[in-house]
Amino acid sequence: MAEDCIFCKIVTRQSRARIVYEDDLFMAIEDINPQAPVHILVMPKKHIPEIQHITNEDKELMKRWFWVAVKIASDRGLAKTGYRTVINDGVDGGQTVGHIHIHLLSGRKFSWPPG
Numbered sequence: 001m002a003e004d005c006i007f008c009k010i011v012t013r014q015s016r017a018r019i020v021y022e023d024d025l026f027m028a029i030e031d032i033n034p035q036a037p038v039h040i041l042v043m044p045k046k047h048i049p050e051i052q053h054i055t056n057e058d059k060e061l062m063k064r065w066f067w068v069a070v071k072i073a074s075d076r077g078l079a080k081t082g083y084r085t086v087i088n089d090g091v092d093g094g095q096t097v098g099h100i101h102i103h104l105l106s107g108r109k110f111s112w113p114p115g
């Protein structure tokens with residue numbers, strides 16, 4: 001838990017969010033500023049600032065992180081039309097919240113390359 005982290009505050013219920021999934025290690029919330037009809041943020045409860053801070057100790061957590069994202073997509077039937085998963089990392093990667101999260105986006109067609 002990091003005192004100044006908005007996602008830690010959401011995980012510990014000090015701040016509100018629309019929670020769409022929770023288990024002992026993960027939480028998923030609706031993005032406050034959605035960029036698609038479905039825009040969910042999937043985060044470990046553990047405060048890891050950037051993916052470069054992932055260590056060998058987090059190996060099992062990382063496997064489950066993607067499993068949770070895929071499970072949410074599958075439970076919502078998103079795989080029928082497809083979806084996009086995004087991790088922005090660091091300043092040039094466009095990361096604005098320093099607590100790692102997967103963006104799960106769906107409900108419209110996405111282009112490539114990203115902006």
Ligand code: 5GP
Pocket residue numbers: 006017018029030031032033034041087088094095096097098
């Ligand atoms: P990043 O820019 O780090 O890849 O993604 C951060 C995401 O968190 C953004 O899409 C932003 O809209 C979302 N976000 C920022 N603050 C909050 C908040 O307080 N609540 C929720 N639900 N989403 C937030």
Ligand code: ZN
Pocket residue numbers: 001002005006007008009046047048098099
């Ligand atoms: Zn945090």
